[in-house]
Amino acid sequence: MSASAPVRAGGRMTPRSPHGLRRRVRALAGGVLLLVGALLLPLSLAAIWARAELTETDGYVAAVAPLAGNAAVQEAVVDDVTDAVMAHVRLDGLLKAVPRAERPAVRRHFTRGIRQFVEKQVRQVVTGRGFRGVWSGVHRTAHRTLDGRLAAAGRSPVTLDLTPVVERVKRQLSHNGMGLDLLRRVPRAGVEIVLLKAPDVPRIRAVYEVVRTGALLLPPAAALCLTGGLLLARRRRRALIWAGLGCAAAAGLLAAALALVRSRTLDALPAMVSRPAAGAYADALTGPLRTGVWLVIGAGTLTAALAAAGPPAVRALRVRRFAARARS
Numbered sequence: 001m002s003a004s005a006p007v008r009a010g011g012r013m014t015p016r017s018p019h020g021l022r023r024r025v026r027a028l029a030g031g032v033l034l035l036v037g038a039l040l041l042p043l044s045l046a047a048i049w050a051r052a053e054l055t056e057t058d059g060y061v062a063a064v065a066p067l068a069g070n071a072a073v074q075e076a077v078v079d080d081v082t083d084a085v086m087a088h089v090r091l092d093g094l095l096k097a098v099p100r101a102e103r104p105a106v107r108r109h110f111t112r113g114i115r116q117f118v119e120k121q122v123r124q125v126v127t128g129r130g131f132r133g134v135w136s137g138v139h140r141t142a143h144r145t146l147d148g149r150l151a152a153a154g155r156s157p158v159t160l161d162l163t164p165v166v167e168r169v170k171r172q173l174s175h176n177g178m179g180l181d182l183l184r185r186v187p188r189a190g191v192e193i194v195l196l197k198a199p200d201v202p203r204i205r206a207v208y209e210v211v212r213t214g215a216l217l218l219p220p221a222a223a224l225c226l227t228g229g230l231l232l233a234r235r236r237r238r239a240l241i242w243a244g245l246g247c248a249a250a251a252g253l254l255a256a257a258l259a260l261v262r263s264r265t266l267d268a269l270p271a272m273v274s275r276p277a278a279g280a281y282a283d284a285l286t287g288p289l290r291t292g293v294w295l296v297i298g299a300g301t302l303t304a305a306l307a308a309a310g311p312p313a314v315r316a317l318r319v320r321r322f323a324a325r326a327r328s
Contacts, residue, residue: 023234026234030231031229031239033232034225034239036225037222037224037226037243041222042250042251044215044219045251047214047218047219054146055147055212057140060285061143065135066284067284068132070277070280072276072277072279073277076276077165078123078126080193082115084162084166085122121169125165125169125172126165134164134165134168142158142195146196150204155201155202156201158196159192159193159195160192160193160195226247230243240303240307241304241307243304244300244307245300246300247300248298248304249300262282
Protein backbone atom coordinates (compact mmCIF):
# COMPACT_ATOMS: atom_id res chain seq x y z
CA MET A 1 0.00 0.00 0.00
CA SER A 2 1.48 3.40 -0.94
CA ALA A 3 1.77 6.36 1.42
CA SER A 4 -1.14 8.13 -0.30
CA ALA A 5 -3.46 5.12 -0.40
CA PRO A 6 -6.90 5.72 1.16
CA VAL A 7 -7.61 4.47 4.63
CA ARG A 8 -11.08 3.74 6.00
CA ALA A 9 -11.93 5.91 9.05
CA GLY A 10 -15.50 6.09 10.36
CA GLY A 11 -16.87 4.47 7.26
CA ARG A 12 -15.27 7.01 4.96
CA MET A 13 -12.13 6.79 2.88
CA THR A 14 -9.52 9.39 3.92
CA PRO A 15 -6.04 9.79 2.42
CA ARG A 16 -3.04 9.04 4.63
CA SER A 17 -1.11 12.20 5.50
CA PRO A 18 2.48 12.35 4.15
CA HIS A 19 3.27 14.63 7.11
CA GLY A 20 2.37 11.87 9.55
CA LEU A 21 4.61 9.41 7.75
CA ARG A 22 7.52 11.84 7.86
CA ARG A 23 7.00 12.29 11.60
CA ARG A 24 7.11 8.53 12.14
CA VAL A 25 10.25 8.15 10.04
CA ARG A 26 11.85 11.03 11.94
CA ALA A 27 10.95 9.46 15.29
CA LEU A 28 12.34 6.08 14.16
CA ALA A 29 15.58 7.68 12.97
CA GLY A 30 15.88 9.51 16.29
CA GLY A 31 15.40 6.30 18.23
CA VAL A 32 18.04 4.49 16.18
CA LEU A 33 20.50 7.33 16.68
CA LEU A 34 19.91 7.32 20.43
CA LEU A 35 20.47 3.56 20.57
CA VAL A 36 23.69 3.77 18.54
CA GLY A 37 24.94 6.70 20.61
CA ALA A 38 24.26 4.86 23.87
CA LEU A 39 26.22 1.84 22.61
CA LEU A 40 29.09 3.94 21.30
CA LEU A 41 29.57 5.88 24.55
CA PRO A 42 31.11 3.04 26.66
CA LEU A 43 33.09 1.89 23.63
CA SER A 44 34.50 5.42 23.41
CA LEU A 45 35.55 5.23 27.05
CA ALA A 46 37.29 1.89 26.47
CA ALA A 47 39.10 3.16 23.36
CA ILE A 48 40.31 6.34 25.08
CA TRP A 49 41.51 4.33 28.08
CA ALA A 50 43.33 1.76 25.94
CA ARG A 51 45.01 4.45 23.86
CA ALA A 52 46.19 6.25 26.99
CA GLU A 53 47.54 3.04 28.53
CA LEU A 54 49.47 2.16 25.38
CA THR A 55 50.88 5.58 24.49
CA GLU A 56 51.10 7.76 27.62
CA THR A 57 54.12 6.63 29.62
CA ASP A 58 53.63 9.12 32.46
CA GLY A 59 50.03 8.01 32.97
CA TYR A 60 51.02 4.36 32.99
CA VAL A 61 53.81 4.93 35.50
CA ALA A 62 51.46 6.93 37.73
CA ALA A 63 48.93 4.07 37.62
CA VAL A 64 51.41 1.34 38.61
CA ALA A 65 53.49 3.41 41.07
CA PRO A 66 51.27 2.57 44.09
CA LEU A 67 51.86 -1.13 43.43
CA ALA A 68 55.37 -0.72 44.87
CA GLY A 69 53.73 -0.78 48.29
CA ASN A 70 51.29 -3.61 47.52
CA ALA A 71 52.06 -6.68 49.64
CA ALA A 72 51.13 -9.21 46.92
CA VAL A 73 53.27 -7.45 44.32
CA GLN A 74 56.19 -7.14 46.72
CA GLU A 75 56.00 -10.85 47.50
CA ALA A 76 55.97 -11.70 43.78
CA VAL A 77 59.05 -9.51 43.17
CA VAL A 78 60.83 -11.11 46.14
CA ASP A 79 60.16 -14.58 44.74
CA ASP A 80 61.27 -13.68 41.20
CA VAL A 81 64.48 -11.96 42.27
CA THR A 82 65.33 -14.68 44.79
CA ASP A 83 64.86 -17.33 42.11
CA ALA A 84 67.16 -15.36 39.80
CA VAL A 85 69.92 -15.25 42.41
CA MET A 86 69.47 -18.86 43.51
CA ALA A 87 69.74 -20.04 39.90
CA HIS A 88 73.46 -19.18 40.07
CA VAL A 89 74.22 -20.76 43.44
CA ARG A 90 76.41 -23.85 43.06
CA LEU A 91 77.26 -26.13 45.98
CA ASP A 92 79.27 -28.76 44.11
CA GLY A 93 82.62 -27.62 45.52
CA LEU A 94 81.28 -27.58 49.06
CA LEU A 95 79.74 -31.05 48.74
CA LYS A 96 82.93 -32.75 47.60
CA ALA A 97 83.92 -33.38 51.23
CA VAL A 98 80.51 -34.93 52.01
CA PRO A 99 79.88 -38.65 51.46
CA ARG A 100 77.95 -39.25 48.25
CA ALA A 101 74.99 -40.83 50.04
CA GLU A 102 74.58 -37.78 52.25
CA ARG A 103 74.91 -35.18 49.51
CA PRO A 104 71.20 -34.84 48.57
CA ALA A 105 70.17 -34.14 52.17
CA VAL A 106 73.09 -31.75 52.72
CA ARG A 107 72.33 -29.98 49.42
CA ARG A 108 68.70 -29.45 50.43
CA HIS A 109 69.73 -28.19 53.85
CA PHE A 110 72.27 -25.69 52.54
CA THR A 111 70.06 -24.59 49.65
CA ARG A 112 67.19 -23.90 52.04
CA GLY A 113 69.42 -21.90 54.34
CA ILE A 114 70.99 -19.87 51.54
CA ARG A 115 67.58 -19.17 50.01
CA GLN A 116 66.26 -17.90 53.32
CA PHE A 117 69.27 -15.63 53.61
CA VAL A 118 68.91 -14.27 50.05
CA GLU A 119 65.14 -13.87 50.42
CA LYS A 120 65.66 -11.81 53.55
CA GLN A 121 68.07 -9.49 51.74
CA VAL A 122 65.72 -9.14 48.77
CA ARG A 123 62.76 -8.37 51.01
CA GLN A 124 64.74 -5.63 52.75
CA VAL A 125 65.36 -4.04 49.35
CA VAL A 126 61.78 -4.44 48.09
CA THR A 127 60.23 -3.04 51.25
CA GLY A 128 62.86 -0.32 51.61
CA ARG A 129 62.38 3.39 51.11
CA GLY A 130 64.18 3.60 47.77
CA PHE A 131 62.23 0.82 46.06
CA ARG A 132 59.46 3.11 44.80
CA GLY A 133 61.89 5.05 42.63
CA VAL A 134 63.39 1.85 41.23
CA TRP A 135 59.92 0.46 40.60
CA SER A 136 58.80 3.53 38.65
CA GLY A 137 62.01 3.54 36.64
CA VAL A 138 61.63 -0.12 35.70
CA HIS A 139 58.08 0.41 34.46
CA ARG A 140 58.95 3.62 32.62
CA THR A 141 61.60 1.74 30.66
CA ALA A 142 59.23 -1.14 29.94
CA HIS A 143 56.47 1.17 28.71
CA ARG A 144 58.81 3.08 26.43
CA THR A 145 59.94 -0.23 25.00
CA LEU A 146 56.32 -1.23 24.43
CA ASP A 147 55.59 2.08 22.72
CA GLY A 148 58.58 1.59 20.44
CA ARG A 149 57.59 -1.98 19.59
CA LEU A 150 54.06 -0.90 18.62
CA ALA A 151 55.24 2.03 16.53
CA ALA A 152 57.85 0.09 14.52
CA ALA A 153 57.96 -3.20 12.68
CA GLY A 154 59.46 -6.30 14.23
CA ARG A 155 58.65 -9.11 16.65
CA SER A 156 60.94 -8.41 19.60
CA PRO A 157 59.38 -9.25 22.99
CA VAL A 158 58.56 -6.67 25.63
CA THR A 159 59.91 -7.43 29.10
CA LEU A 160 59.92 -5.95 32.57
CA ASP A 161 63.62 -5.82 33.45
CA LEU A 162 64.17 -6.15 37.20
CA THR A 163 67.94 -5.79 36.87
CA PRO A 164 67.95 -2.56 38.95
CA VAL A 165 66.35 -4.51 41.79
CA VAL A 166 68.95 -7.26 41.46
CA GLU A 167 71.73 -4.67 41.53
CA ARG A 168 70.38 -3.28 44.80
CA VAL A 169 70.22 -6.81 46.20
CA LYS A 170 73.83 -7.41 45.14
CA ARG A 171 74.89 -4.28 47.03
CA GLN A 172 72.92 -5.57 50.00
CA LEU A 173 74.71 -8.93 49.78
CA SER A 174 78.15 -7.31 49.52
CA HIS A 175 78.10 -6.40 53.22
CA ASN A 176 79.10 -9.91 54.36
CA GLY A 177 81.30 -12.80 53.32
CA MET A 178 78.56 -15.07 52.02
CA GLY A 179 77.17 -12.16 50.06
CA LEU A 180 80.52 -11.56 48.38
CA ASP A 181 80.59 -15.14 47.13
CA LEU A 182 77.03 -14.93 45.84
CA LEU A 183 77.81 -11.56 44.32
CA ARG A 184 80.49 -13.06 42.12
CA ARG A 185 78.14 -15.78 40.93
CA VAL A 186 75.23 -13.56 39.89
CA PRO A 187 75.74 -12.33 36.29
CA ARG A 188 75.30 -8.77 35.11
CA ALA A 189 71.92 -9.53 33.60
CA GLY A 190 69.22 -9.73 36.22
CA VAL A 191 65.72 -11.12 35.89
CA GLU A 192 63.19 -10.25 33.22
CA ILE A 193 59.45 -10.80 33.28
CA VAL A 194 57.98 -11.22 29.79
CA LEU A 195 55.06 -8.83 29.34
CA LEU A 196 54.52 -9.45 25.64
CA LYS A 197 55.87 -12.48 23.79
CA ALA A 198 57.42 -12.00 20.37
CA PRO A 199 54.70 -13.89 18.42
CA ASP A 200 52.03 -11.69 20.05
CA VAL A 201 53.61 -8.37 19.04
CA PRO A 202 52.06 -8.14 15.51
CA ARG A 203 48.60 -8.95 16.87
CA ILE A 204 48.86 -6.33 19.62
CA ARG A 205 50.19 -3.84 17.05
CA ALA A 206 47.05 -4.40 14.94
CA VAL A 207 44.85 -3.94 18.01
CA TYR A 208 46.76 -0.76 18.81
CA GLU A 209 45.99 0.68 15.36
CA VAL A 210 42.30 -0.07 15.82
CA VAL A 211 42.32 1.45 19.30
CA ARG A 212 44.11 4.59 18.14
CA THR A 213 41.57 5.11 15.35
CA GLY A 214 38.64 4.31 17.63
CA ALA A 215 39.80 6.79 20.26
CA LEU A 216 39.66 9.54 17.63
CA LEU A 217 36.38 8.59 15.91
CA LEU A 218 34.14 6.99 18.53
CA PRO A 219 33.71 9.92 20.99
CA PRO A 220 32.52 12.46 18.39
CA ALA A 221 30.38 9.78 16.73
CA ALA A 222 28.68 9.01 20.06
CA ALA A 223 28.10 12.70 20.76
CA LEU A 224 26.65 13.32 17.29
CA CYS A 225 24.35 10.31 17.50
CA LEU A 226 22.99 11.28 20.91
CA THR A 227 22.54 14.92 19.91
CA GLY A 228 20.92 14.02 16.61
CA GLY A 229 18.61 11.52 18.26
CA LEU A 230 17.39 14.10 20.77
CA LEU A 231 16.84 16.70 18.04
CA LEU A 232 14.86 14.29 15.87
CA ALA A 233 12.72 12.94 18.72
CA ARG A 234 9.09 14.09 18.81
CA ARG A 235 8.90 13.84 22.59
CA ARG A 236 12.17 15.23 23.85
CA ARG A 237 11.63 14.46 27.52
CA ARG A 238 10.83 10.81 26.87
CA ALA A 239 13.80 10.59 24.51
CA LEU A 240 16.06 12.08 27.19
CA ILE A 241 14.83 9.50 29.68
CA TRP A 242 15.57 6.62 27.33
CA ALA A 243 18.91 8.10 26.32
CA GLY A 244 20.02 8.36 29.96
CA LEU A 245 18.85 4.86 30.77
CA GLY A 246 20.43 3.49 27.60
CA CYS A 247 23.83 5.04 28.35
CA ALA A 248 23.69 3.78 31.94
CA ALA A 249 22.73 0.27 30.79
CA ALA A 250 25.48 0.16 28.13
CA ALA A 251 28.06 1.30 30.68
CA GLY A 252 26.78 -1.36 33.09
CA LEU A 253 27.34 -4.01 30.40
CA LEU A 254 30.91 -2.75 29.97
CA ALA A 255 31.48 -2.99 33.73
CA ALA A 256 30.20 -6.58 33.71
CA ALA A 257 32.41 -7.40 30.71
CA LEU A 258 35.47 -5.99 32.50
CA ALA A 259 34.79 -8.13 35.55
CA LEU A 260 34.33 -11.23 33.40
CA VAL A 261 37.52 -10.61 31.40
CA ARG A 262 39.48 -9.99 34.62
CA SER A 263 38.27 -13.26 36.15
CA ARG A 264 38.96 -15.37 33.06
CA THR A 265 42.37 -13.79 32.46
CA LEU A 266 43.50 -14.51 36.00
CA ASP A 267 42.22 -18.08 35.75
CA ALA A 268 44.22 -18.61 32.55
CA LEU A 269 47.54 -17.47 34.01
CA PRO A 270 50.32 -20.04 34.46
CA ALA A 271 50.71 -21.53 37.91
CA MET A 272 54.02 -19.71 38.42
CA VAL A 273 52.33 -16.28 38.20
CA SER A 274 50.98 -14.84 41.43
CA ARG A 275 47.20 -14.39 41.14
CA PRO A 276 47.01 -11.65 43.83
CA ALA A 277 49.81 -9.69 42.18
CA ALA A 278 48.26 -10.04 38.72
CA GLY A 279 44.90 -8.96 40.13
CA ALA A 280 46.49 -5.90 41.69
CA TYR A 281 48.04 -5.01 38.33
CA ALA A 282 44.70 -5.43 36.55
CA ASP A 283 42.89 -3.26 39.08
CA ALA A 284 45.54 -0.54 38.90
CA LEU A 285 45.52 -0.40 35.10
CA THR A 286 41.74 -0.50 34.69
CA GLY A 287 41.05 1.92 37.54
CA PRO A 288 40.51 4.99 35.30
CA LEU A 289 38.24 3.02 32.97
CA ARG A 290 36.12 1.69 35.83
CA THR A 291 35.83 5.20 37.27
CA GLY A 292 34.65 6.51 33.89
CA VAL A 293 32.13 3.69 33.58
CA TRP A 294 30.59 4.45 36.97
CA LEU A 295 30.48 8.16 36.13
CA VAL A 296 28.51 7.36 32.97
CA ILE A 297 26.15 5.10 34.93
CA GLY A 298 25.57 7.82 37.52
CA ALA A 299 25.18 10.62 34.97
CA GLY A 300 22.82 8.58 32.80
CA THR A 301 20.65 7.56 35.74
CA LEU A 302 20.53 11.12 37.08
CA THR A 303 19.62 12.50 33.65
CA ALA A 304 16.80 9.99 33.29
CA ALA A 305 15.52 10.73 36.79
CA LEU A 306 15.51 14.50 36.27
CA ALA A 307 13.85 14.16 32.89
CA ALA A 308 11.19 11.86 34.35
CA ALA A 309 10.53 14.29 37.19
CA GLY A 310 9.88 17.07 34.71
CA PRO A 311 10.73 20.79 34.58
CA PRO A 312 9.50 21.53 38.16
CA ALA A 313 12.13 19.23 39.62
CA VAL A 314 14.84 20.87 37.53
CA ARG A 315 13.73 24.33 38.64
CA ALA A 316 13.66 23.21 42.27
CA LEU A 317 17.21 21.81 41.93
CA ARG A 318 18.39 25.11 40.48
CA VAL A 319 16.73 27.02 43.31
CA ARG A 320 18.48 24.83 45.90
CA ARG A 321 21.84 25.37 44.23
CA PHE A 322 21.29 29.12 44.06
CA ALA A 323 20.29 29.22 47.74
CA ALA A 324 23.34 27.17 48.72
CA ARG A 325 25.63 29.56 46.83
CA ALA A 326 23.93 32.58 48.40
CA ARG A 327 24.47 31.15 51.90
CA SER A 328 28.13 30.44 51.16
